[in-house]
Amino acid sequence: MSDLLRPDSALDLAGSAADLLEVLRETPPLTHCITNAVVTGFTANVLLALGAAPAMVDIIDEAGLFAGVASGVLINLGTPTPEQRAAGAEAVAGATASGTPWVLDPVAIGALPVRTALAHELLAHRPTAIRGNASEILALAGLSAGGRGVDATDSTDAAFEAAVLLARRTSGVVAVSGPVDLVTDGDRVLRLANGHELLTRVTGGGCALGAVMAAFLGAATATDHDELTAVAAASLVYTIAAERAAAEAGGPGSFAVALLDALAAVGADDVRAAARIEAGVL
Template sequence: MSIRTSVHPSDLLATLREREPLVQCITNAVVTGFTANALLAIGASAAMCDIPGEAGPFARIASGLLVNLGTPTAEQRDAAREAVAAAQSANTPWVLDPVAVGALPIRTALAHELLGFRPAIVRGNASEIIALSGAGAGGRGVDAVDSADDALEAGRAIARRTGGVVAISGPIDIVTDGFDQVRVTNGHPLLTKLTGGGCALGAVMAAFLATESPLDAAVAASSVYGIAAEHAAASAAGPGSFAMGLLDALAAVTPAEIATEARLS
């Protein structure tokens, strides 16, 4: 356990379940159902409130907000702008997931614009973080072609700019506040065979923001989600049963299991 995280993920999981944070999600059409189910499973509430005129007001009362750019329709882009402005003014912590940024022009411009509203956490794979920092051209669609360590400098640069943290997903997850970093080695390769595996993690991070600082929240989310994935993979026959089992495991995993199974460094 690094000195940089002051509270253990196991404590944060207990706190999350006690507080049942209400997480607003402006997310892509592919993963809405799985994301909401993941939030419910871990003990949070989910509200996919993503239309202009409602997204802003809701961001003022939500515990946390996720903005995921996977399928950003014009209406969702306006809703995202409205929501992050409201979140910033109401001190609602929020997570930016810049899906496939770099290669695609509209979401790339939007991601840069939203970055100015100081997300508490930016979560992406290595290719996305590199592209968002301006240091590369982005990956092949939604799949990373770089390792998290390749993106560490890019992640640090973004974190220093936003004042929040950057969580780089991969076989090893890295969370950095721009200066220090924590590595989380929990997880399972089947997560890459599940659409929205990473997207749902972004929502879980938004839920953990209701419990602690962004660094602790991102580390706790990565660790708890990764351990649940390990549990689910143990009895999965493939990606279908893994998806089902991951929801079961997010609901069943206990703080005591997190305490013994978290692998942080």
């Protein structure tokens, strides 16, 4: 990254994220999720708490048509059964035909052959956004063999070039999660420093974030905000809520519950006040 943008561009982004949170709650975006068996309930609760409208439509002959009417779609490869794999392909076709934004979360790709091949097939259809941890983003770019199961073994900074490469290849947005989140559209780079380690101590911390990105992308379609802003807004709102939840929680169990309460309670002013952003151009 070079040429840090003037400091008020970070303030602009915090303001845009705050605006988008309000738009999302007014809309609310119908968020179509094809996601894994581990996190389905948690993901739906995260979306509901935030103010979005989740629907887990992951069967053949429904996923395509539903993606056409949804506001945003998530394709998460965590437990990709044969039916989900076919439903995912249908959903991508439906989303592409109708212009619905869609998010790819390539969970645990690298060493596992079925999901890795599927992720590369889906990549060719140019997701609006890709969300993964650093090892997943490196593996999707063909630069590593992935992490350890669903967990990253690489730092966010190590995935910087992979993220830029994927963003340029797809003309989309790539979000790399970790202690500091990195979001890029291939021209601009954002580093978002909010969050809490407890997000890694409950299952679905990353997967639910992908669904939140689909919801924010859906909300943003009726606004002037671009996809980079929508994806960053999702990350900011989610991680700021996590910080507030962690302040109340005694451990992972109470954190998971507190996160839902915090997602419902977090407001536009909280986002403006708490966002920690570094913005730059490539």
